[in-house]
Amino acid sequence: MSILGGKAVVVAGVLAATGVFNATALSASPPTYTTAEAGNPFVSGWYADPDVAIYNDRFYVFPTASRPYDQQTFLDAFSSTDLVNWTKHPNVLTTANVSWARRAVWAPAPIARNGRYYLYFAANDIQSNAESGGIGVAVADRPEGPYRDAIGAPLIPRFVNGAQPIDQDVFIDDDGQAYIYYGGWGHANVAKLNGDMTSLGTFPDGSTYKEITPSGYVEGPQMFKRNGRYYLMWSEGGWTGPNYSVSYAIADSPTGPFQRLDSVLTQDAAVARGAGHNSVLNIPGTETWYIFYHRRPLSETDGNSRELAYDRMNFNADGTIQRVTMLVKDNFADGNAYGWKTYGGTWTATGGAYRAAHSYGGKALLDDNHTNAVYDVDVTVESGAGDAGLVFRASAPAVGVDAYRGYYAGITPQGRVVLGKADNNWTPLGTAGLQVAAGQRYHLRVQTSGSTIQVFVDDLTTPKITVSDSAYGSGKSGVRVYNASAAFDNVVVTNR
Template identity: 60%
Template sequence: MLIALLACSMPGWAQEKKTAGNPVFPGWYADPEGIVFGKQYWIFPTYSAPYEQQVFFDAFSSPDLVHWTKHPRILDNQRVKWANRAMWAPAVIKKGKKYFLFFGANDMHKKGEGGIGVAVAKKPGGPYKDYLGKPLIDEVINGAQPIDQFVFQDKDGEYYIYYGGWGHCNVGHLKKDFTGFIPFEDGSIFKEVTPKDYVEGPFMFIRNGKYYFMWSEGGWGGPNYRVAYAIADSPMGPFERIGTILQQDTAIATGAGHHSVIQVPGKDEWYIVYHRRPLGKKGANERETCVDVMKFDADGKIIPIKMTFEGVAPRPL
């Protein structure tokens, strides 16, 4: 009996976790961006709370997708003077020796109210500071609310930003210093690339030379939130909807969406990072971050995700 009690009380005797479990870390977090920097996996989520409280970002790092370390308040609205509420959907990319965090703020509805900003840091865990002193995108173009940004580096090294709510998605060609945009050949700054049923939350990756464009459908506050995708030969599309690959499972969770994808560097191994609402929870902000395996069939189509409570096994880099 004494040995059993000691085993329960001494961390060194605790059994090693065999899987991460879902959610992968505690707390209400949504819109997670998963990415690899060096020998660490990172997740940058939205702090899921009422807009007036949603004024900072935490980040989480892991050596193996199972054991996560919290990096609190890597950016908040005290370091972004134009942002006062509703900071969400961070997208982080490394360029040179700096890390750039793109984010939406203020739930902008008309020019001058906020939009998409950029912050910069010397380490992925921050602290980040405002890069431009103003939004990068601060108006509604092609019907797309400037939110839910994702920054993508193409095979030729060029950077593109995909963004948009209200059922519209735009793409812009970023300058190399991320201070603005390079016009397209026809002189336009943004092009609309909205696929069928798109609502928000765009994401892009390349596999076997093909461009996989993904997005969320349905309402983020309800049970029918879901993820669909298209495959194209160009980062500009056209993006023809193929099907749904993540949606609610009444035995697991509802409201599954606004995701990202992690590839193990140099391997054809993929994970989907997403948020979902626990069974029995109805609050719009009751969302938690989860990770599950993502696989492809012989034709390169994404096999619909099976959500789990177990999560993924350790995968050191």
Template identity: 60%
Template structure:
């Protein structure tokens, strides 16, 4: 938004301007960022149906222009999924979604200790961008048997009535009161009232705890309820009245790895069962799926499509999906935990685009870290040193000596871009690999790339507490109150800064002082504005010095790399402990520098490589799909 200069604008160095030898000390400060179901067509009123990267560096490690940023700039403004995550405020989890009368409705769990989970809120949106909260659409006062742990609502419309299926009481045996209930309302925003006066499913069938229900109506009108905890998944037919079931139809359909969070949707005649694996507070929570020709399965596992992302968020799971009516655009809604959160209930709602391969399989979902402020808010941003507001679709600080706002991210190798509008004084730009959030000016650390209208300069430097070190700078004609596209590619110790999508960087530096940290925006004594912020890992396979994708990260494109070529790209011998592998790629790691010795093959992200392979990489072959 608000980009006023043509793409590829070159610096007008011939213009006479006073050149200043340096910018004022560019002091950073701290960081923090936080940010289901399928739509069915049972009612004519339900009109719904159920990145910006730089080119990876070559063997010499120098890289090329951030070509991916050009195509990203052509994406429609204010489109779904571009205004940042979380998309609503508050602690929530387990979302499900439906479209009613052209409006998207998300129903999540209120994420809190079980005894506080006594109600359900909902959120509605006409466009998947602007959201309205509807408080307590279901409350335990309207469900005589529910006392706590009201979980995982699943909505549907039928019989001129809105139904909401939910779990309550977290029962641990058949002797306890609770299980799966159903409530109804004349309005999608409630209030929903218990339809039975008792649970719909109150017993353990086939070993499945009666929780995490998902309602699905097939094209022939038959309704199914998918549900189950404790590692078992059942499906049961629901009668046309939507408040009773065919008790003879219970069938266990547990796919490999299933833990909880069943979700069914249909696309192009195929049935997709999704579920969550791992522990909801652990390091391995993730979303997997299966495909079948029948709503009853069988459901052999097809793959995992959503995993935790150490750069953006953890605990990603219990999802739903939605198809934008009249398109083949799909989005996955899920919950995740902001980095650094240790309270298991501190979960937020997020969504990202979900894409399919030509054979109907689902591509792995990339968690996004971006914000174009089209929704009018700055959820997930933490300001420091000044008050920040969203004005006319841009993020704007008070003019202060050191105004910063950060996203709670932890990128090492990254591509980071934004439209930066500097004021007439001071400078403005992007900060990255920032650490020690909240510790104050004398303790925080990180890099900064900025532009200044007063001195006509682009500068790259680093802060170490109160000490500022300039790494590189270049002259460029910078006008005040004009938006400039600023992009950073940080790949290992190689840092490049691009202005207005130029094919070559305007400044570069080699520095490995800081290996990972948060991203953010900064204005030094400038009436600046920021827009179209987007951070992501570069394309290609990314190799990390430490386990868990920690330490310095270096991205390599497809190709064969001898030890000398790895060294040229910034990767020392016997150095790699974890890696990220793009979908469909294969990475072959060799013990010796000439593709000999023991070979280890990796076809997926690996947070800790096997012990015998750790710190053993001396050459590598990277094979793209």
């Protein structure tokens, strides 16, 4: 058995606990990414609470549609064979197919068994046992649905041990026993699922529910197993606030006890806020693990403005989890530029690059706020007498030649590397001679540390330009053209 996303899979080309996975497909498994190399968010739109599964040699992500509760009446899914290119499967479950769901459905938990696909979900956001709602289960004959209510009523309809019946996760252990973990309002429960996956079993003492709440727990439990040990992850903080985060515990039993060990994923003021409600994916037959989660872009204040992301998750020799770093990368291999915002010019993500048609000052920026960082990009100036390159520590962007406050470093076929700063005008800071051929790719790097700015081209050991300027201390990162067309690839921004 191997374990992925907390669900057991027999890697033998046969129907297993979570679906079909062909062992021959392992040779075509995705490479060991450090993050979503083609950019986070990896799909378009406001989504949250992602859970993952592998069905029929495809990776599936089932998230919440992040909207106001009365509009959150459907669930979409996304699938991929390479974790880069994603296909949207809209409306895999809607409240029209759940007779008792009258408002929001969220936090879907996928799993397969007995030749069928199950999707557990929370509905109605009940606030007491006097209300109708809780955790339901839907079933389908295909991973992408449509899913329909399996039992005509909630599977878990009431508060037990103080746990609001929401935020469920389902896990099948090596012995075939299935468990459901759930709970909001600061309490977590576990219950056994019977083999039909639509009814609850009992523990040896006759109880149906066991409270397993670890210190700091708020909501969003996630269970997975690695090397015979049980990992419980959960979210802490408020989901609409900036300090939403993920912590974890390890136990020798699927029912605990679970003692909090550390935070795994927290906000990064340079990248995103509100990172939480995660799931875990293990590439079968490997020690490659990813954490899937949602986060809020830095410029967004609406609680529902959440996007899907994933990053690599690594383990120490003793089995503890290393803290996850939210990385910033985009190689545009997915043919899109999700997460980028353009200001002037014409921009297209095609052919594995981000292409800017000729313009005077068109720029595309990320929603980040880096201070001391290393900025990397591959730049190809395709035509024009001007230049193309990196924008960094930028603020107040708008359409216009120098309509931003920040720095810019670029290369030009006129035989120069240029560095300057903008504030609705242009102030040169440095130039250096460099033979630049139109149509040839160059690797441009900028390093910032305090007031020191260094610019490198291809040779990453000796800077072409080094200056000291303290006009701008932090801001957005991106790319720009001036009197040129260009292609950009392999954008990476790393905190120093």
